[in-house]
Amino acid sequence: MSASRGRTFVGTPATAPGPLGPEMLRSFSAIRRNPVDYLMSVWQAYGDVVQFPIPRPPSYLVNDPDAVRRVLVSNGRNYGKSTIQYRALSLVTGEGLLVADTPAWRRQRPLVQPAFHHETLEHLVAHIDVALQRMFRDWESQPAGAVIDVDAAMMTAALEIVGHALFGTDLSADAHRLAHATLAALEVVVARARVPVTPPSWVPTPGNRRLHAAVSELDGAVRRMMADRIGADVSEPRDMLDLLISARDDTGAGLTPVEVRDQIVTFIVAGHETVASALTWSWALLAEHPEIQESLREESDRVLGGRPPTFADYGRLPVARAVLDEALRLFPPAWLITRSAVEPDTLGGRDIPAGALVILSPWLLHRHPEVWRDADSFDPTRFLDGSADRTAFIPFGGGLRQCIGRDFAYVEGVLMLSVIAGRFSFAYPRGAGRPAAEPLVTVRPVGGLPLRVLRR
Numbered sequence: 001m002s003a004s005r006g007r008t009f010v011g012t013p014a015t016a017p018g019p020l021g022p023e024m025l026r027s028f029s030a031i032r033r034n035p036v037d038y039l040m041s042v043w044q045a046y047g048d049v050v051q052f053p054i055p056r057p058p059s060y061l062v063n064d065p066d067a068v069r070r071v072l073v074s075n076g077r078n079y080g081k082s083t084i085q086y087r088a089l090s091l092v093t094g095e096g097l098l099v100a101d102t103p104a105w106r107r108q109r110p111l112v113q114p115a116f117h118h119e120t121l122e123h124l125v126a127h128i129d130v131a132l133q134r135m136f137r138d139w140e141s142q143p144a145g146a147v148i149d150v151d152a153a154m155m156t157a158a159l160e161i162v163g164h165a166l167f168g169t170d171l172s173a174d175a176h177r178l179a180h181a182t183l184a185a186l187e188v189v190v191a192r193a194r195v196p197v198t199p200p201s202w203v204p205t206p207g208n209r210r211l212h213a214a215v216s217e218l219d220g221a222v223r224r225m226m227a228d229r230i231g232a233d234v235s236e237p238r239d240m241l242d243l244l245i246s247a248r249d250d251t252g253a254g255l256t257p258v259e260v261r262d263q264i265v266t267f268i269v270a271g272h273e274t275v276a277s278a279l280t281w282s283w284a285l286l287a288e289h290p291e292i293q294e295s296l297r298e299e300s301d302r303v304l305g306g307r308p309p310t311f312a313d314y315g316r317l318p319v320a321r322a323v324l325d326e327a328l329r330l331f332p333p334a335w336l337i338t339r340s341a342v343e344p345d346t347l348g349g350r351d352i353p354a355g356a357l358v359i360l361s362p363w364l365l366h367r368h369p370e371v372w373r374d375a376d377s378f379d380p381t382r383f384l385d386g387s388a389d390r391t392a393f394i395p396f397g398g399g400l401r402q403c404i405g406r407d408f409a410y411v412e413g414v415l416m417l418s419v420i421a422g423r424f425s426f427a428y429p430r431g432a433g434r435p436a437a438e439p440l441v442t443v444r445p446v447g448g449l450p451l452r453v454l455r456r
């Protein structure tokens with residue numbers, strides 16, 4: 001591995017192979033076009049640990065399976081979240097759990113955890129059913145075999161479900177406003193991330209003005225929704241907002257109103273498009289594999305038999321779970337995970353200095369040929385026969401900072417897949433195929449996912 005020998009970036013010695021400055025400059029338009037394709041190409045060219053020609057902070061792509069485990073799990077305490085990716089997201093989410101660096105996170109996590117307890121998951125099943133019934137009415141009002149944007153349908157259903165879980169079913173106008181303002185603000189943040197140099201958020205560019213308008217709408221909506229609950233009896237919490245407001249740690253302290261706001265926005269950001277994206281790609285892959293669609297339907301008929309799902313059904317649907325896992329492997333919604341090294345470390349035999357930016361990509365790791373046989377093919381049986389190496393399967397991250405909504409996402413994803421497959425089948429319209437994937441906040445299908453939807 002001599003590519004690192006002698007390279008320095010403004011005084012920072014290179015410790016791993018990687019592209020030189022001019023090569024990276026030439027790649028800017030490719031990076032903007034599709035950052036995942038770019039990461040894939042540097043991994044293939046330079047190996048499992050790649051250093052980019054950036055002096056501050058020294059920046060590495062790490063795709064060595066043991067090294068990824070080290071960053072997330074065995075040496076996870078050495079890696080914080082003070083990175084450019086999470087700072088950009090915090091313009092919308094504030095210091096919510098997803099972006100909080102270690103000290104703030106340590107205080108928040110026990111206060112947020114109760115919102116994800118068993119009862120929340122049990123209530124979730126009813127919310128899923130309501131969203132599905134609405135979606136089915138919509139689909140059944142269309143002519144037989146109509147072409148429907150399944151991606152848009154999954155986004156609407158996932159937003160409705162997380163909204164009901166957060167605020168209960170009697171959603172006020174404020175809840176709708178909040179969800180839409182969150183999405184508008186996120187759009188600006190993603191657009192900012194696409195250009196190499198962005199003016200700071202206080203400069204009144206059109207994008208920043210949109211961001212501020214969306215964030216202040218969002219703050220207003222949360223403030224009004226919380227005001228309704230101040231003084232209300234939350235001894236029997238009805239939804240996740242009640243659970244956040246009533247949580248207390250060992251010292252009797254709770255979350256401040258600003259912290260509650262930050263968690264709510266975080267849950268909308270982290271808990272809506274991610275699940276929708278996983279479901280969309282599941283249908284995109286299933287439409288290519290009628291035989292797997294058929295075994296999903298067979299399981300649905302046998303276990304649910306057309307009735308509404310219960311929480312107990314969730315554990316009885318291994319085929320639906322394997323399909324979801326395989327879609328999460330090939331199209332991990334969170335395609336990028338970043339960390340900042342606190343102390344120096346060694347990853348994949350390469351020295352990583354303190355302060356380095358470490359970039360992990362589930363998209364790349366899930367295609368590592370040393371771990372995944374036939375990595376590019378859609379084969380849910382690998383999750384049924386025990387051959388999948390779950391230690392190199394990180395759609396929800398891993399270690400201390402693993403996704404707090406993992407069970408929430410699995411219950412929602414598995415039940416949605418099974419109920420829908422029991423009632424409808426999906427095929428590509430003639431001449432159409434799987435859409436291209438575009439990595440934004442999550443991995444989105446370009447042009448949505450128009451599929452021919454047939455009632456069984």
Ligand code: HEM
Pocket residue numbers: 097098099105109162266267268270271272274275278332333334337338394395396397398400401402403404405406408409
């Ligand atoms: C398929 C769906 C989902 C995927 C793929 C996903 C993915 C992830 C990943 C990769 C992380 C770790 C990020 C890192 O290590 O830097 C994470 C963290 C997080 N997720 Fe999810 N997520 C999903 C669903 C949800 C849901 C439904 C919620 C909430 C309703 C949620 C809330 C969070 C929060 C709050 C964190 C931060 C946890 C912490 O640092 O303690 N996620 N998610």
